Amino acid sequence: MAVASDDRRTAFETEALPHLDAVYRLALRLSGDEAQADDLVQETMLKAYRSWHQYKSGTNVRAWLLTILRHTFINEYRKAKRAGPTVDIGEIEGYYVFHEVQEVDPEGEFFKQIVDDEVLRAIDSLPDEFRETLVLSDVEQLTYAEIAEVTGVPVGTVKSRLFRARQALQQRLYDYALEMGYIKGVKR
């Protein structure tokens, strides 16, 4: 059995561990807490290692790991509601920001002035299901079909969540840019 165990260790090291950063990033965005993210990642990787025989070689190992992470988070970690305000996703008007800036900054130059931390904070203000969809797509670059598989919803739901999440986030970042004076508001 020592040989089988070594094989698994080698396979896990070369195939699963390269995705540790992705697993960590999603853990951070889901839990909103570094210590909890550490525990969540460790537990996810332990579960993945133990059930490595269930992973089909050649399929997307990152999506598989992120699925385990998400289940672990929902079943064992998500106890209290996250602190902090969440944006209202119900009121999203499509392409609102472009219509606001098309005369002053149609190429979206103002985005360049917004730093990483502010973008992550804005992502964290999205409601759970919109935040996870956006992170899986825009941070981890999963396809719609992979996101549907990880989050357990139809592709159509992924599309509509992604649209609303991206537009809500954009609106929030635009409001921030206005506040910081990175862009001038249009007089109406």
Next chain:
Amino acid sequence: MSAPRKIDCQAAADRLYEYLDGELTPDAYDEVRAHLEDCALCFKVFGFENTYLAFLRARTRAQKAPEHLKKRIFKHILFDQDSAESQ
């Protein structure tokens, strides 16, 4: 080779993210692309959204798993007899 079916601005806007995410079938992709060649306003909207998505990617991927966590994974999972047990 026939020309792509004509679509209007609303139909193009409805597929905006699928187009930018590379999620459309080749025919649907060609229809949107043909519309963008004809419509200056949609071309600008798509360009703006494309900039936004590139900005999101650039601002959100810098975080890496911390070293202490990597060490924990190695120590407790890969080289721990207990974790080697299946189930």
